[in-house]
Amino acid sequence: MTWFESPAQTADLLTKAGYLADAATATTAFLAGALEKPLLLEGPAGVGKTELAKAVARATGAELVRLQCYEGLDEARALYEWNYKKQLLRIQSQAGTGEAADWSQTHDDIFTEEFLLTRPLLTAIRRDEPTVLLIDEVDKTDIEVEGLLLEVLSDFQVTIPELGTVAATRRPYVVLTSNASRELSEAVKRRCLYLHLDYPDAEREREILQAQVPDLDDRIAEQLVATVGRLRDLELKKAPSIAESVDWARTLIALEIRDLDEKAINDTLGAVLKHASDQARAVKELRLVSTGSTTK
Known part of the structure; x- marks a missing residue:
C-alpha cells in the first residue's frame, strides 16, 4: 500500500481529515509511509501528536490500533x-x-x-488490512519495555516461543508519541524518523480554531489565541493544549460571549486551565479579578 503520494498530497489529505499540518509535519508523515519507518513524535502534551496518528488513519481509511503506554506496562498487555x-x-x-x-x-x-490473546503490538503485526499502529506516550513506560518494541520496529515481526515467528504480511504505519518526560533509548530512536511538535504560532492556531469551530468570530478568535499564548508563557503545571483552546472557543460560543474581556476570561478559565494553582497564577499574572466561579 502506498500511504501517500507526496508531501503536498499528505498535507491535503490530512487537512480533509481535520488536521492542519505544516510543511515539516506533512513531509515527515509522507516519508514514514514511503520508507516504511516508524515515526517518533516528541513534544509537550496537547500539541497534536496523538491526533496526527488518528488523522493518518482517517485520511487513508486504515484501522487504528492503539497501545496506550503507562508505568508497569508489560509484555502480556503490549504483545x-x-x-x-x-x-x-x-x-x-x-x-x-x-x-x-x-x-x-x-x-x-x-x-x-485458540488460546492466544493478542494485544495491540501483535494485533497490528498480524492484520492484513491497512493499519496505523499508535504507541502512545512511550516515555511513560519502564525502559525495559522498549526492548519489546525493538523486534517490532526493526523487522515488523514478533517471536512467540510456542508458535514461532509471526512476520507482518503488510507493514503497519507506526507512530510513537512521547512527552519527553524521559529520554528514549538510542536503539529505539535509530529505528524511527523523528519530528518535534511544539505549540503552533498564533496564525496557525487561529487556522485550527476556525477549522474546528467555524462559528467563532474572527475578533474573539484573535483575543483567545493571544490569551492562550500569554498563558503558555507562564510557568504553569499544565499549559493549555490545542484541544483546550478549541474547548474554550466552544465555551465562549455556548455562553454567547462576543468579547474576551477580563470578566469573560475569569468566568471561563476552567475550560482551559485544569489546576487550581494554574488558575490562581493566571488570575495574578493576567491581573484578573477572581470571582471563584470558573467553569469546571
Missing part, C-alpha cells in the same frame, strides 16, 4: 498472553474423559491460536 483459564479448562476436560495424554500432546493442544 500477547495465553488464556490460562481456558487452557486449564481444556486440561481438566481431557483428564475427565479418562484418556491418557503425555505432556507433549497436551502442550501442542493448548498452545495454539
